[in-house]
Amino acid sequence: MSSPIFALSGVGVRYGKNTALAGVDLTVEPGERVAIIGPSGAGKSTLIGVLNGTIAATSGEVTALGCDYRRASAREIRKSQRRVGTIHQRFDLVEQLRTVHNVNAGRLGSWPFWKAALSLLLPRDVQRVQAALDRVGIGDKLHHRTGDLSGGEQQRVAIARVLVQDPVMILADEPVASIDPARGREIMSLLLELSAEVGVTLLACLHDVEMALGSFERVVGLRAGQIAFDKKRADLTDDEVDALYAFERATEPR
Numbered sequence: 021m022s023s024p025i026f027a028l029s030g031v032g033v034r035y036g037k038n039t040a041l042a043g044v045d046l047t048v049e050p051g052e053r054v055a056i057i058g059p060s061g062a063g064k065s066t067l068i069g070v071l072n073g074t075i076a077a078t079s080g081e082v083t084a085l086g087c088d089y090r091r092a093s094a095r096e097i098r099k100s101q102r103r104v105g106t107i108h109q110r111f112d113l114v115e116q117l118r119t120v121h122n123v124n125a126g127r128l129g130s131w132p133f134w135k136a137a138l139s140l141l142l143p144r145d146v147q148r149v150q151a152a153l154d155r156v157g158i159g160d161k162l163h164h165r166t167g168d169l170s171g172g173e174q175q176r177v178a179i180a181r182v183l184v185q186d187p188v189m190i191l192a193d194e195p196v197a198s199i200d201p202a203r204g205r206e207i208m209s210l211l212l213e214l215s216a217e218v219g220v221t222l223l224a225c226l227h228d229v230e231m232a233l234g235s236f237e238r239v240v241g242l243r244a245g246q247i248a249f250d251k252k253r254a255d256l257t258d259d260e261v262d263a264l265y266a267f268e269r270a271t272e273p274r
């Protein structure tokens with residue numbers, strides 16, 4: 021049996037007195053597609069940060085791609101992080117740069133410094149960038165200024181940036197929250213297609229519960245930093261989903 025992509029055991033994250041995650045156990049196997057849902061402040065973004073290594077757990081154990089974050093060297097952690105691509109709600113692109121440079125940013129971590137620096141003047145590996153942009157449906161935007169693209173196109177650039185990383189895992193933190201609903205559905209379909217096509221594992225945090233339930237085979241509910249449920253979509257009931265958001269609904273302004 022292959023080893024899990026991620027294994028979290030008893031993971032907690034505190035920001036000062038604030039507990040963002042507590043006692044989280046989560047295992048993600050290769051090829052799985054997992055949606056994380058939960059009310060605002062439940063800890064979804066923190067969980068993504070723990071998985072991609074940008075946020076350190078304050079307790080518990082995190083193993084990513086066989087690398088134990090607590091015991092591994094910084095070099096080993098960086099090596100495993102390079103195979104984890106993250107897509108953010110706000111794209112995290114440099115708007116002034118041409119698309120080709122933003123996509124190449126996905127490879128900076130695996131290039132020596134001279135190559136990374138030179139790539140800002142002279143785009144490197146353009147064929148690979150072109151192939152990634154073709155795959156996400158904006159092959160004609162290679163030399164466009166990124167800030168001139170629409171929100172949906174910018175999110176496609178961000179996905180292309182992850183593809184050139186040759187990832188084994190894609191983490192998506194509210195990938196469609198800044199895009200209009202129709203474009204958002206297209207982006208979500210693209211991510212699901214890519215994960216199936218390349219066999220890459222996908223974990224996405226989503227505010228849109230309908231989208232999560234309609235598109236993912238496994239759904240994890242987070243509430244107040246803890247896992248409320250972790251189930252196959254087919255086994256999840258409406259009552260369980262409602263209960264996850266019950267407190268948020270009760271405190272919504274009327």
Ligand SMILES: Nc1ncnc2c1ncn2[C@@H]1O[C@H](COP(=O)(O)OP(=O)(O)OP(=O)(O)O)[C@@H](O)[C@H]1O
Nearest residue numbers: 035038039040058059060061062063064065066067
């Ligand atoms: N840098 C920080 N400093 C202090 N508290 C933080 C910090 N980042 C997050 N928190 C707190 O940790 C908790 C979890 O936040 P997180 O952003 O992970 O939740 P979320 O589920 O992604 O929320 P949202 O859906 O609103 O984006 C919240 O109570 C939040 O206020």
